[in-house]
Amino acid sequence: MTVPVFSMWRRCGYALCNVGTAIAAAPVQSLLLFFMTQVLGLAPGLAGVIVALPKVWDALVDPMLGGWLDRTSLRLGRRGPVTLASGAGYLVCMVLIFALHPVQGSQTEVALAVTVLLMIYSTSQTGLGVTQYALATEMTDGPVALSKLLSMAAVAAQVLAVVFAALAPMLVVWSGGGATGYSRMAIEVAGASGLALLTFYFATRKVPVITPSAEASTLPLLRSIRLTWTNRSFYFLIAFVMFVNAGAGVLFSFLPFANHYVLGGSSAGLSTLEAVLGISVLVGMLASPLAIRRKEPLTVMRWSNALVGASLGAMFLASFGPLWTTWLALAVLGLASGVIGVLVQTATLTAARLKMTGAVVVALGFYLGIMLAGIKLGSSLGGLASGQLLRAIGFVSGGTSQSESTVFWLRTGYSLVPMFFTVAAGLCLHRVILPGQGGRPAEASAVLPPIARGLA
Numbered sequence: 077m078t079v080p081v082f083s084m085w086r087r088c089g090y091a092l093c094n095v096g097t098a099i100a101a102a103p104v105q106s107l108l109l110f111f112m113t114q115v116l117g118l119a120p121g122l123a124g125v126i127v128a129l130p131k132v133w134d135a136l137v138d139p140m141l142g143g144w145l146d147r148t149s150l151r152l153g154r155r156g157p158v159t160l161a162s163g164a165g166y167l168v169c170m171v172l173i174f175a176l177h178p179v180q181g182s183q184t185e186v187a188l189a190v191t192v193l194l195m196i197y198s199t200s201q202t203g204l205g206v207t208q209y210a211l212a213t214e215m216t217d218g219p220v221a222l223s224k225l226l227s228m229a230a231v232a233a234q235v236l237a238v239v240f241a242a243l244a245p246m247l248v249v250w251s252g253g254g255a256t257g258y259s260r261m262a263i264e265v266a267g268a269s270g271l272a273l274l275t276f277y278f279a280t281r282k283v284p285v286i287t288p289s290a291e292a293s294t295l296p297l298l299r300s301i302r303l304t305w306t307n308r309s310f311y312f313l314i315a316f317v318m319f320v321n322a323g324a325g326v327l328f329s330f331l332p333f334a335n336h337y338v339l340g341g342s343s344a345g346l347s348t349l350e351a352v353l354g355i356s357v358l359v360g361m362l363a364s365p366l367a368i369r370r371k372e373p374l375t376v377m378r379w380s381n382a383l384v385g386a387s388l389g390a391m392f393l394a395s396f397g398p399l400w401t402t403w404l405a406l407a408v409l410g411l412a413s414g415v416i417g418v419l420v421q422t423a424t425l426t427a428a429r430l431k432m433t434g435a436v437v438v439a440l441g442f443y444l445g446i447m448l449a450g451i452k453l454g455s456s457l458g459g460l461a462s463g464q465l466l467r468a469i470g471f472v473s474g475g476t477s478q479s480e481s482t483v484f485w486l487r488t489g490y491s492l493v494p495m496f497f498t499v500a501a502g503l504c505l506h507r508v509i510l511p512g513q514g515g516r517p518a519e520a521s522a523v524l525p526p527i528a529r530g531l532a
Contacts, residue, residue, distance in 0.1 A: 087225060089279020090215065093208045094233035096163070096272035097201065100170050102240040103265055104197075105325075106350065107248075107258075108173070109462055110332040113473045115255050116186050117178045120471050124463010126187055130195040131456025134202060138452070139445035141199070142206045149285050155207050156281035162203030163273040167266045169197035174262035177255045198452060204273075205448045209425070211280055226421045231361045234414070236272075238354025240265060242347040245332075249343050304443070308507070310427035314446060315504040317420060318454035320381075323388075323497030324413075325458020326465075330490035333471075337478050338395055338487050339402065349406060356407040360414020373419045378505055380419075383412035385498040392491035426510055458497070465489055 112123040149155045173193045176186060208229075216222040244261060251260035304310065335341040335349060360380075367376045387409035394401035424447055469485035472478060478486070 086279050087228065089276055090211060090225065091229040091232040092272040093204060093276040094229040095236045096269045096276060097204055098233040098237040099240045099265060099272060100167055100269035102237055103244040103262065104170060105328045106241055107244060107332065109329040109459065111174065111258055112190065115258060116176060117473060118183055118187060120463050120466030120473065122183065122187055124460045126191050127459030127463065128456040129191055130198045131452040133195055134198050134452045135449040138202050138449040141202055142445035145203055145206050146210065153285060154281055155211060155285060156277055158203055158207050159277045162200045165196055165200030166204060167270055169193045171262045171266050174258045202448050206444050209444050211283055214283055222422060222425065227418050230418055231358065234354065234358045234361055238351060238358060241354050242351040245343040245346045307427065309509050312504045312507040313424050313427050314450035316501045318450045319497045319501035319504065321451050321454025322457040323494035325455045326462050327490055327494045329459060329462035330486065333486050334490040337483055339399060352403045353406045353410045356410025357414040360411040361418050364415045364418040367415060373423060374508060374510060377416055377419050380412040380415045381498060381502045381505060384409055385495050388491050388495035388498060392487065395487045423510060
């Protein structure tokens with residue numbers, strides 16, 4: 077089956093889904109834990125649990141949710157309605173989270189409200205993610221075209237993510253600070269994100285939904301799990317993604333605390349750190365095609381992951397020195413992370429295309445659900461680890477200063493703790509073997525059949 081050639085307008089519009097989700101995710105990733113402890117007054121341990129619980133829920137329902145969303149799209153003949161509903165839920169919940177105000181006395185009401193809103197927010201994010209990756213397979217006819225489309229989307233998202241990650245703390249200040257500042261910041265960010273998601277909707281709403289095979293669309297959940305379990309490379313890649321996201325979650329959660337209490341920075345200082353990291357990630361994304369011209373993608377990913385670990389160790393040492401050394405370590409970290417960010421998406425989808433025992437084809441939607449669940453589990457693990465570590469080190473919420481031992485552990489939290497997750501990610505990546513790489517012959521590759529392009 078030949079996939080139609082889509083115009084540059086549609087391809088650029090496709091990239092705006094990444095842009096929209098990245099813009100709205102920026103304040104949640106970098107400011108949520110800080111907001112819950114410093115503004116809402118929640119205990120650090122409780123805040124970490126709140127971040128983790130919705131992700132665990134998603135990990136349980138995402139594989140089934142992917143199938144249900146695709147069956148809905150097939151019934152409607154288009155993916156636009158799922159995009160609109162998911163985008164609305166995503167943005168409204170983000171705004172409502174940062175609109176919460178501290179409650180005197182019991183923290184239960186605030187904790188429950190944040191948890192429910194995060195669950196809806198994360199489930200809506202799954203809807204956008206499944207739709208986006210399904211469209212990618214429907215708009216391309218092979219791994220080369222798929223990599224180009226995903227790379228373009230990733231680079232576009234990173235450009236705007238850099239801007240809004242650096243801008244979010246400043247928007248809080250410019251909007252008056254405190255609970256009011258966070259609320260207004262969220263509304264402003266949601267407006268920019270909504271514009272990008274609406275453009276994505278109008279650009280891709282006429283892309284035809286490709287019907288999956290009858291076998292792929294009728295496989296029950298437990299049989300799908302049993303069949304895909306033999307695809308060990310896919311699951312090792314998912315484990316790699318989980319540990320990478322856990323490390324990133326810890327880094328982003330601790331960075332505002334480290335900036336304030338370790339590096340002695342202001343909101344402008346935090347914006348500078350976010351900008352250095354974001355710009356270097358963008359450079360890494362742009363450099364990734366040059367890197368894989370000389371080495372296999374898996375080799376490049378392994379070396380990049382090692383560089384991430386080394387730069388995190390350097391950040392610990394740099395925290396005792398002048399500020400520019402931290403910027404330098406962050407730049408190297410971002411460069412290597414950008415390379416990984418581009419290559420891991422293609423690697424994961426390539427692993428999902430491998431045929432199972434007996435040449436059975438498991439629909440892509442099931443794989444997409446597992447992939448998104450892995451990403452969220454990693455993020456929840458990072459959030460849980462951050463909250464529990466803040467509680468364990470005796471962090472005082474809202475304090476103008478912290479004890480010497482607490483500052484030391486804050487220094488460790490944004491450097492050596494993420495390095496631990498990076499080492500675990502490297503061990504998983506070492507076990508991955510893809511077609512034509514790491515010793516597996518290229519002819520073992522299974523180009524995704526047209527019948528399996530849709531979601532189950």
